Amino acid sequence: MPSLPDLAPFQQRHDELAAQMADPAFYNNPRAAADISREHQRLHELVEAHARYQKLLANIAEAEALKSDSRADPELRELALGELLTMHAEAAALHDEILRAMIPPDPSDSRNTVMEIRAGTGGDEASLFAADLYRLYSRYAETRGWRVQVMSSSGSDRGGFKEVIFLISGSDVYKQLKYESGVHRVQRVPVTEANGRIHTSTVTVAVLPEAEEVDVQIDPEDLEITISRASGPGGQGVNTTDSAVQILHKPTGLIVQCADERSQIKNKARAMTVLRSRLLQRREEEERAKYASERKSQIGSGDRSERIRTYNFPQNRVTDHRIGLTLQSLPQILAGEVDELFTALQHADHAEKLAAINRGESPA
Template sequence: MEDRLREARQRYDDVSAQLSDPAIHADPKRLRDLSREHSQLAQIVEASARLDKAQEDLAGARALLAESEGDLEMAAMARAEIEQLTADVERLEGELKRLLVPRDPLDDRDAVVEIRAGTGGDEAALFAGDLFRMYQRYADRRGWKTELVSVSEGTAGGYKEAVFNVRGANAFGDLRWESGVHRVQRVPATEAQGRIHTSAATVAVLPEAEEVDVQINPADLKIDVYRSSGPGGQSVNTTDSAVRITHLPTGLVVTCQDEKSQHKNKDKAMGVLRSRLLDARIAEQEAERARDRRLQVGTGDRSAKIRTYNFPQSRVTDHRIGFTTHALPQVLDGDLEELLEALKMASESERAA
C-alpha cells in the first residue's frame, strides 16, 4: 500500500502542475480527463492526510497514558481516547486501501440505462415501469439528471422498453452493478385467485461513449425517419421527427422520438449507439478476464439473474453477494445506497485480492 500511496501522491502533484498550465485549457478533452483524475487523486491525498493525523493523535494518546501513572482519571481518559483513535485508524486504513484499488476509467462517465420487460407479459411491463421509477428516484436523490431517449409502453401500463440517460458524477460507476435480470414475485393486479406470479425485466447500464471512443463509418448506418407515436405533445403524429438508426455491421437498432426535433433525436440515438458499441467491446474484455477467474460481481453477464424483489415478504435479495433487505418499498422508492455500496465493496475486495 505504501508504494501505491507514494505513486498516487506523486501523480497528484504532476496532474496539479499540468492543470495550472494554460496550454492544457486549449484542449477540452485533455482538460476534462486531467480534471477527473485530479478529483480522484485528491480523495486519496485527503484520506491519507486524515489517516496521518489519526495515527499522530493515537501516538500522542499512548504517550499520555504512559505519563499518567498514578493519575487514574487521566489514565481513563487516555484509554478511552486510544480506543476511539484505534477504531478511527482502522476505518481510515480501510478507506484508503479501497481508494488505492485501481479505478475503472469509465466509472466517472454518464450512463445509458436500458430496461426491457422479460418473461411475464403485462406484469413484466409493469415491473419494468417500477424499475424505471426506482432509478429515476435514485437519480433525484443523488442530484443527477435523467434524460429520456425512448419508451415503448405496455398494453396494461408500465413499459415494454425504456431507454434513458443519467448524467451526474460517477453515474456509471454507481449504476453499473444493476446490469442483469431482475426478478419480481408478487400477486398481479389481474390475478383473481391471489396466486403469486414470477416475472422478470432486464437492465443494461452502459457507459456513455464519447466520439473518440468509437469511430462510426456513416456508410455503415441506415437512418429512417418517421412520425412519433405515444405521449409527446402536439408534435406527435404531425412531423417526421422520430429517428431509427440501424448499424449494419452489427445489426444494432436504436430509435429515439422523445424530442420534437429530428436533429436532436438523431443526436440522442447516435449517443446510445456509440454506448452500445463501446459496451460490446467492454463485454468482450470482461468475458476474457472471466475465463481466468469468475467474479461474483461485474462479469458483464446480462443473462444472469442478479436480484429478486419478493413482495409477500417485502424482501430484496441480491444473489451475487447474498445481500438481503426487508425494506422493499424503500428500495423501489429509490433508496439504493446501502445495496449499491455493498456491491461496490464486494467488487473492490475482489479487485484488491
C-alpha cells in the first residue's frame, strides 16, 4: 500500500484551531469563527480518516500473517484471504479520500464571481463571439439557479460586446467558473464573409471572486472619481443624466467605468464592486507567486495571455488546450451545457494537486 504524506502538520494545525475555539472570546468575531470552525471540521475528518486507515493497515497485516501461516486452520486461512480482498479495496479508497482531504480548499470557491469578457483580435467577429460567451455563461448560470447582473457593458455596431462585466451570484460560483480565465479563440466563417473563408478571432475572459469591503480596504484618498453623461445604448433616461462613473485607483492605476444604470449611486456601487474584486485578485496572485513561481499547474495560471480553448465551428469541436480535451458538441456548449468540460478541468486540477502532495510539495 503506498505511503501517505506526513500527518503531523495537519494534526498540529488541528490542535492549534481546537485551542483557539476553546478561547472564551472565540465568537467575538463571527466571520473568523465560522472560517476557523469549518477548517477545524475538515481537519478533524482528515485525522479520523487517517486513524481508520492505520487500523485497517494493521488488520491487513494480521490477515496477511494468517494467510501465510501454514499451521493455521485452512478455513481460517480461506476466510482471511476473502477479507484481504475487501480490506485492500477499502484501504485504497480511504487512501485516496485522505489525499483529497489534504488538499486545502480554495477560500474563494464559495464566493460570488465577477466575470469580464472583452473582444480581442478580430474586430466585429470578436465582439460577436464575446456576446456568444456571455450567453453561454448566462445560460449555464440559469441551469444552476444563479443570478446574473450586468455591471457594465459596451456594445458593438453589429450587436456584440466590446466589453461586458457582470456579477454571478449563487452557490459555489467561483468554484465552477475559475478555470475560464484566459484567451478563448474562435474559428468560423463570419456572416460578413462572402467567400466563405474561416476567420480566427479571440476573446479574453477574466474571472474574479467577488470581494467584500472587509476583504479589501480602500482609502478614499486613493480614488479619483469622475462623473459624466452616459453615452451609447441604454435609453433616453441614461443618456440625459450625469450618471456615468469612472473610478481610478491611483496606487495601482486600475480604472473601472460603469454607466449602465440611470442612478449615479448605483453605478458607483457597481464600479466599487468590480474594483474591489480586481484588487483582491491582484493580491491573491501576488501571494500565490511567492509560493508557486517555479511550478505551473496543469490547469495554468489563468493569465489572459494564455490561449486556453478553441471553438472551431466548421469541425463542430471545442478543444481545451490545457488538458488536451476535445468535445464534438460545440452548439450544446454554447447553449450552456458545459458540465462535462468543467468537470474534466476540475478533475485535472485535482489530479495535479494530488500528485504534488505525493511528491511532498504544496498543492497550492
